[in-house]
Amino acid sequence: METILxxxxxxxxxxxxxxxxxxxxxxxxxxxxxxxxxxxxxxSFIIILIAWISYFLEINGExxxxxxxxxxxxxxxxWFYDYWKIQSFTFIYDEANAILLRLKTNKKGVAxxxxxxxxxIAQQLRPILASFLQEDEKEDISxxxxxxxxxxx
Numbered sequence: 001m002e003t004i005l006x007x008x009x010x011x012x013x014x015x016x017x018x019x020x021x022x023x024x025x026x027x028x029x030x031x032x033x034x035x036x037x038x039x040x041x042x043x044s045f046i047i048i049l050i051a052w053i054s055y056f057l058e059i060n061g062e063x064x065x066x067x068x069x070x071x072x073x074x075x076x077x078x079w080f081y082d083y084w085k086i087q088s089f090t091f092i093y094d095e096a097n098a099i100l101l102r103l104k105t106n107k108k109g110v111a112x113x114x115x116x117x118x119x120x121i122a123q124q125l126r127p128i129l130a131s132f133l134q135e136d137e138k139e140d141i142s143x144x145x146x147x148x149x150x151x152x153x
Contacts, residue, residue: 003070003071004068004069004070005069005070005071005128006068006069006124006125006128007066007067007068007069008066008067008117008121009064009065009066009067010064010065010067010115010116010117011063011064011116012061012062012063012064012065013061013063014058024051028047028048028051031043031044031047032044032047032048035047062077065077067115069125069128069129074086074103076113076115081103081105081113083132083133085105085106085107086103086104086105086106086133087104087105087106087133087134088103088104088133088134088135088136089101089102089103089104089129089133089134089135089136090102090104090135090136090137091117091122091126092114092141092145093141094141094146096119097118097119098117098118098119098121098122099116099117099118099141099149100114100115100116100117100141100145101114101115101116101117101121101122101125102114102115103115104136114145
């Protein structure tokens with residue numbers, strides 16, 4: 001039986017207002033109309049498809065995700081990531097606040113996994129992960145990460 005070394009939950013739902021959805025839908029409609037007016041029907045179809053898939057994934061996603069750090073792997077929700085499949089980890093900070101645990105994997109499709117954390121989790125988790133994985137230096141939040149947080153994507 002596997003020993004759980006550390007566990008926590010984080011909210012997977014984005015708190016979005018009605019205005020966010022109105023603006024998002026307006027952009028999608030505008031891009032689709034623009035695609036039809038410029039005879040780019042394929043682009044219009046792809047925009048509709050991406051919007052539909054994004055909405056479908058959002059309404060069918062889990063509310064909370066359980067993360068378990070164990071001796072042989074890290075379990076995120078229902079997915080297992082063996083330590084030998086993870087290159088390194090780092091904590092992403094916004095000023096002095098830890099906001100993300102970033103796992104860099106050896107996989108081609110999913111090269112980076114970001115998990116929400118706070119300062120307490122980062123402080124308690126760092127020595128546990130350091131015994132299994134290489135730690136990259138402390139990173140500050142990038143422009144793209146900041147933009148994703150602001151836009152609630």
